[in-house]
Amino acid sequence: MTTVLVVDDSRLARDMVSHVIASLHPDWTIVVAAGGEEALQKVGTSAPAAAVVDYNMPGMDGLTLAAGLIERFPxxxxxxxxxxxxxxxxxxxxxxxxxxxxxxxxxxxxxAFLSEAGLSEPKP
Known part of the structure; x- marks a missing residue:
């Protein structure tokens, strides 16, 4: 099962990214979080296939979260x-x-991001 992490403090942005991914790959699991700490808790030790992370969030910014995710999941x-x-x-x-x-x-x-991440294109 392919899982993608979507992190953004804006519900609208989370919903938009999630909708695009779900429309391309309806069988994938999408884990959403409103901030960095929540994202780290939700993924735990289970590596997602990819993550889409907003940069400008209260508390932990996107680059700090990205560094933590990369440390956990090289x-x-x-x-x-x-x-x-x-x-x-x-x-x-x-x-x-x-x-x-x-x-x-x-x-x-x-x-384009999912393709560059090496995740397969959806079947027609």
Whole structure:
């Protein structure tokens, strides 16, 4: 069973990303969290296949969460989702091995991230 972690403090953003993933892969499990601590608790020791993480969240930001997830699950594909398109943030995300996904959220951006993460395309 393929599991994808979706973390964003915005319910609308969580719902949008989850909807796109579910429409592409209805058989996948989507674990959602509103923040970093909740995300770490929900995944526990079970590695998701990929994670889509908002950068700008109260408490633990997305890069801090990404670093914690990578420490726990080396090689985990992580997309950092943000409206902050500053080059410095892109470089920090890339330094962690994360893909930068600029908001607004679109099906094409989520599909491209999943494809680049090595997850199979849905069957027609």
């Amino acid at each position: 090689g985990l594909p992580i997309g950092i989702l943000t409206a902050n398109v500053q080059e410095a943030l892109k470089k920090k995300a890339e330094a962690l091995g994360c893909r930068f996904i600029a908001k607004p959220i679109t099906s094409d951006k989520i599909r």
